[in-house]
Amino acid sequence: MSGIRFDGVCVAYDGNTVLDRLDLTVEPGEVMALLGPSGSGKTTALRAVAGFVRPVAGRVLIGGRDVTALPPHKRGIGMVVQQYALFPHMRVEDNVAFGLKAQKAPKSEIPGRVAEALEMTGMAAYARRYPRELSGGQQQRVAIARALAIRPGVLLLDEPLSALDAQLRSGMLAELARLHRELPDVSILYVTHDQVEALTLADRIAVMDRARLQDCGTPQELYRAPRTEFTASFVGNANLLPVTVADGGAVFEGRALTLDRGRAAPGAAATLCVRPHLLGLGAGPNALSGTIAEVQWRGSTHRLYVDVDGHRLKADLPELRETPALGDRVTLHFEPRDAVLLAAGVSRA
Amino acid sequence: MLVHSRAGRWAAWGLFGLLFLPLFALPLLVVVAASFATYWSGALPSGPTTANYAAAVRGESLQALTTSLITAVAASLLALTVGTWAALAGAALRRRGKRLLDALFMLPVAVPSVVVGLAVLVAFSRPPVLLNGTGSIVVLAHTVLVTAFAHRSVSAAIVRLDPAYEQAAASLGARPAYVLWRVRLPLLLPSLTAAAGLCFALSMGELSATMMLYPPDWTPLPVRIFTATDRGSLFSGSAVAVVLMATTLLVLLAVSRIRTRASYR
Numbered sequence A: 001m002s003g004i005r006f007d008g009v010c011v012a013y014d015g016n017t018v019l020d021r022l023d024l025t026v027e028p029g030e031v032m033a034l035l036g037p038s039g040s041g042k043t044t045a046l047r048a049v050a051g052f053v054r055p056v057a058g059r060v061l062i063g064g065r066d067v068t069a070l071p072p073h074k075r076g077i078g079m080v081v082q083q084y085a086l087f088p089h090m091r092v093e094d095n096v097a098f099g100l101k102a103q104k105a106p107k108s109e110i111p112g113r114v115a116e117a118l119e120m121t122g123m124a125a126y127a128r129r130y131p132r133e134l135s136g137g138q139q140q141r142v143a144i145a146r147a148l149a150i151r152p153g154v155l156l157l158d159e160p161l162s163a164l165d166a167q168l169r170s171g172m173l174a175e176l177a178r179l180h181r182e183l184p185d186v187s188i189l190y191v192t193h194d195q196v197e198a199l200t201l202a203d204r205i206a207v208m209d210r211a212r213l214q215d216c217g218t219p220q221e222l223y224r225a226p227r228t229e230f231t232a233s234f235v236g237n238a239n240l241l242p243v244t245v246a247d248g249g250a251v252f253e254g255r256a257l258t259l260d261r262g263r264a265a266p267g268a269a270a271t272l273c274v275r276p277h278l279l280g281l282g283a284g285p286n287a288l289s290g291t292i293a294e295v296q297w298r299g300s301t302h303r304l305y306v307d308v309d310g311h312r313l314k315a316d317l318p319e320l321r322e323t324p325a326l327g328d329r330v331t332l333h334f335e336p337r338d339a340v341l342l343a344a345g346v347s348r349a
Numbered sequence B: 001m002l003v004h005s006r007a008g009r010w011a012a013w014g015l016f017g018l019l020f021l022p023l024f025a026l027p028l029l030v031v032v033a034a035s036f037a038t039y040w041s042g043a044l045p046s047g048p049t050t051a052n053y054a055a056a057v058r059g060e061s062l063q064a065l066t067t068s069l070i071t072a073v074a075a076s077l078l079a080l081t082v083g084t085w086a087a088l089a090g091a092a093l094r095r096r097g098k099r100l101l102d103a104l105f106m107l108p109v110a111v112p113s114v115v116v117g118l119a120v121l122v123a124f125s126r127p128p129v130l131l132n133g134t135g136s137i138v139v140l141a142h143t144v145l146v147t148a149f150a151h152r153s154v155s156a157a158i159v160r161l162d163p164a165y166e167q168a169a170a171s172l173g174a175r176p177a178y179v180l181w182r183v184r185l186p187l188l189l190p191s192l193t194a195a196a197g198l199c200f201a202l203s204m205g206e207l208s209a210t211m212m213l214y215p216p217d218w219t220p221l222p223v224r225i226f227t228a229t230d231r232g233s234l235f236s237g238s239a240v241a242v243v244l245m246a247t248t249l250l251v252l253l254a255v256s257r258i259r260t261r262a263s264y265r
């Protein structure tokens, strides 16, 4: 069993820091999602583990062993990248056997392990095909089979689903979850910009923004009790309202709001975080009235954009019988337990 | 270029005919016509004969054809090896070193080939490496001349090669040498065969450097054409030229038929 540890890892390209003192531990057998917007340094962090970028400072450990100075082929990792990079001149079975042959696995073992890896990813029937004869989803399964065939201790996945269409993606997500149940010893570092993938698959999520680790925790922690404004808005797209902390609640634009969870001292400026699906329509506790700015029908839900004193709130409501019109005055409300107070200015988002 | 309207297509063909035919095709047709002629005094050649060809495919001409073929094959294989090696090494260098290497390999192209021939002659005319008077000095000069092209085209192909492949291979535990043999070279194969074809064609037609240093027992075909026409045997020279042209085209065609699995991408 081997985990991954980033120990103050810094990476710079031409003097630009793209990874700033990353400290992160992926426990053995854990799925860690590295979540963040494009350009936040996720791929760079993954490449530092794989050995394709050399950190300017810090250490990378795999299974407790310092691999910072080790070339990629000596690190014992499995990797799947966005564009799969299957070898176009080899059949599927030769792609999967590549790592075993390169590592001089006993000849008698290779066919069995290739078959096993293809079986696991459901690609056994395609062993004799060339990559160009496969669909995107199939190529991706082969790429995973190829990475798993060498039985790596850690598996690095860089946006493995981003080249697939939405339907395939949710199917593959379930497949990945199943694979991890079958291989509970493999630590997985899963890079993605898609919060749904991260929330679905990961044991823990590390949120990255602008070269820095912003937040790290279980999906539930990050979703229910984000620590920073960036996490709150990036994971779950929360409403963020500037408030002043008061006794037992907060004040938003002159309105007193009751809250269950208030950590800050009264009088301090803070940010109130409410998830769009926790807002209700109509009168109730913590009422906020405003005018409809936009209505989006999303099948089973309606998304309303409501302007409250110059702040635009998002509310996701079960499909409405009567759709409000633009400019209508409506009232939104939320339960005291459904909001979280964040110290203002915790993140630089 | 896609031309859609009918008038546009006709115009494009017209332009093609106007430019291509007189520039490229006509001179070649004239040589072919001359190769079947006994004399040419009017507007058209006369005295149709195949005697020129009968002479062109036996004796000294046949000898010269073999010499040319051996020289071209040897030179292009050598050039391909050296050029590919240098291109691979260059790809691993930093920008400054790479530019220096590129410039070095372009030198034989920038320098007139007569000068290259002379340089090779002078350099290898005395011990320790005495090649003057042997066929290998011709092969060497050709190699020097065509390596630039091999290096150029393989370099370009390496730049286009997606690094994701070699990185995937390395992440699977493959040592760099294994990655080179099993991934990079197979993926470069289409470019390598194209480069080999180019080198072969260049070597088959090389005259000016060859003139400087060919020994009497290693006379390539272009030299023979030159000496024949210099003596005034214009028509037998033309026949030899057509043989040279046909052989080169045939080999190029064969090389381009080598379909590699990598090119099916």
Ligand SMILES: Nc1ncnc2c1ncn2[C@@H]1O[C@H](COP(=O)(O)OP(=O)(O)O)[C@@H](O)[C@H]1O
Pocket (backbone or CB within 6 Å): A013, A018, A036, A037, A038, A039, A040, A041, A042, A043, A044, A045
């Ligand atoms: N090879 C490179 N050379 C220079 N800059 C790079 C290189 N690779 C990535 N970067 C920069 O590093 C930053 C982080 O990139 P990356 O780790 O790929 O982000 P992410 O995967 O989160 O989208 C980006 O601003 C990108 O422009």
Ligand SMILES: [Mg+2]
Pocket (backbone or CB within 6 Å): A039, A042, A043, A044, A159
């Ligand atoms: Mg990325």
